[in-house]
Amino acid sequence: MAKKSSRKGLVITLIILFVVIAATAVWFISGRTEGPVLVSVEPVQLRTITQSVSAIGRLQPELMVKVSSEASGEIIFLGVRDGDTVSKGQLLVRIQPDIMETQLSQTRAATESTRLSISVAKAELDRTESDLKRIAELYKKEYASKEELDRARAAYESASGRYSQTRADYQRAQGALQQTQATANRTTIFSPMNGVVTYLGVENGEKVVGTAQMQGTEMMRIADLRVMNAWVDVDENDVAMISLGDTARVRIDALPDVSMRGIVYEISHSPKVSGQGTQEEVVNFQVRIRLIDKDGRMRPGMSCSVDIETETKSNVLSIPIQAVTVKQSGAESNGPADPRMENKKDAVDKRKARPESMVWMHNNGTVQERVVKTGISDDGFIEIVSGLKKDESIVTSPYQAISKLLKPGAKVRVEDPEARKDRFRRLRQEQ
Numbered sequence: 001m002a003k004k005s006s007r008k009g010l011v012i013t014l015i016i017l018f019v020v021i022a023a024t025a026v027w028f029i030s031g032r033t034e035g036p037v038l039v040s041v042e043p044v045q046l047r048t049i050t051q052s053v054s055a056i057g058r059l060q061p062e063l064m065v066k067v068s069s070e071a072s073g074e075i076i077f078l079g080v081r082d083g084d085t086v087s088k089g090q091l092l093v094r095i096q097p098d099i100m101e102t103q104l105s106q107t108r109a110a111t112e113s114t115r116l117s118i119s120v121a122k123a124e125l126d127r128t129e130s131d132l133k134r135i136a137e138l139y140k141k142e143y144a145s146k147e148e149l150d151r152a153r154a155a156y157e158s159a160s161g162r163y164s165q166t167r168a169d170y171q172r173a174q175g176a177l178q179q180t181q182a183t184a185n186r187t188t189i190f191s192p193m194n195g196v197v198t199y200l201g202v203e204n205g206e207k208v209v210g211t212a213q214m215q216g217t218e219m220m221r222i223a224d225l226r227v228m229n230a231w232v233d234v235d236e237n238d239v240a241m242i243s244l245g246d247t248a249r250v251r252i253d254a255l256p257d258v259s260m261r262g263i264v265y266e267i268s269h270s271p272k273v274s275g276q277g278t279q280e281e282v283v284n285f286q287v288r289i290r291l292i293d294k295d296g297r298m299r300p301g302m303s304c305s306v307d308i309e310t311e312t313k314s315n316v317l318s319i320p321i322q323a324v325t326v327k328q329s330g331a332e333s334n335g336p337a338d339p340r341m342e343n344k345k346d347a348v349d350k351r352k353a354r355p356e357s358m359v360w361m362h363n364n365g366t367v368q369e370r371v372v373k374t375g376i377s378d379d380g381f382i383e384i385v386s387g388l389k390k391d392e393s394i395v396t397s398p399y400q401a402i403s404k405l406l407k408p409g410a411k412v413r414v415e416d417p418e419a420r421k422d423r424f425r426r427l428r429q430e431q
Helices: 002-032 098-140 146-185 344-352 399-405 417-430
Strands: 037-043 045-068 073-078 091-095 188-190 195-200 218-235 247-252 255-274 282-291 303-320 357-363 366-377 381-386 393-397 412-414
Touching: 037 399, 045 195, 045 282, 045 366, 045 381, 073 098, 098 146, 218 255, 218 303, 247 282, 282 303, 303 366, 303 393, 393 399
Parallel strands: 037 412
Antiparallel strands: 037 393, 045 218, 045 303, 073 091, 091 188, 195 218, 218 282, 247 255, 247 303, 255 282, 303 381, 357 366, 357 393, 366 381
16 A cells, blocks of 8 residues: 555656646747747838938128228228128228328329429420431531431430330329329228128227238128028038029028028039048038028028928828838848958949848738838938838838848737837836
């Protein structure tokens, strides 16, 4: 009897041990088996897509004039301040005219001196002409020698040359007098246009250098703020998509509540290169945009960002941008080769062989890859030229699953995007 009991206990022990081992194996296998990937899906839809190019720059007025003086001297009157509105012909600056008056007096005296020299030279010319006629008559009657006639003719020609020279000197002196007179008149400076003083670089009592001597002192700038433009730098890869007349949306940093309309009116053909010869070399082209909307708060030099609308397509198949990934080839998975070991032909072929775009199709809890051809895009969506049909279901998020986790035939479980956000919000709160 005791022998049967011990045998029965051994059987029970073996059964319990088997159950424990089987449960452990099931738990281990289930733990090692990958479960379905949580994803969000969305149907392919028809949308209107507007492709745009973004750039940053500054505001500049349509017309701005730098005001300098042609005369050097001390400012004895300054009639405007920075920010003042001026009218064409309004008195701006008056410069002490004492230096110019001295130069004017000297020029007048030099002009008068050359005028008197003309009278002296004319008298000398008349005298030598009379002597030449008299000697010529005597020579005909053989009362004067050939040598005397030659001397008289030489004296006449010399006097004629001096007379012509003094007349030319007088004309030159008159020109210098007119120039000095004009410069003296410009010690009083008037506004050349209607506008606003956007820069004032001098104060009353300062001395300025005139442009007649060198570059001259820039005293102020007057700008017409009624027409404002945005000058932006566009990357060389994007400037080819921009055309004259394209519509732009301009946002000014100082006016965050305002979005202004603009029109592209000029595209530069000269590049602006920064960091030339280094790895940070950047090539941009300047694009100028005329603002259609007005705002009196705009000032020259304000920073702005611009979205230039280059192309719009209506009712085209589109999906969220993050749903598109690239199909990795075997060569690419091995890592890029050392560019120093590549020849020119291989480098060109590699640039031409761009990876294909693809999306993950969702069907009954599994996914399959499909190659697509894309077109233009905006901030959120991209056009599908071929490869998809309307209302087909595609995986749109998360991006980590789209780019790394998903494999052909992988099981997925659809999760609402809002539920995903709530789940991540709770996880952050628990941490």
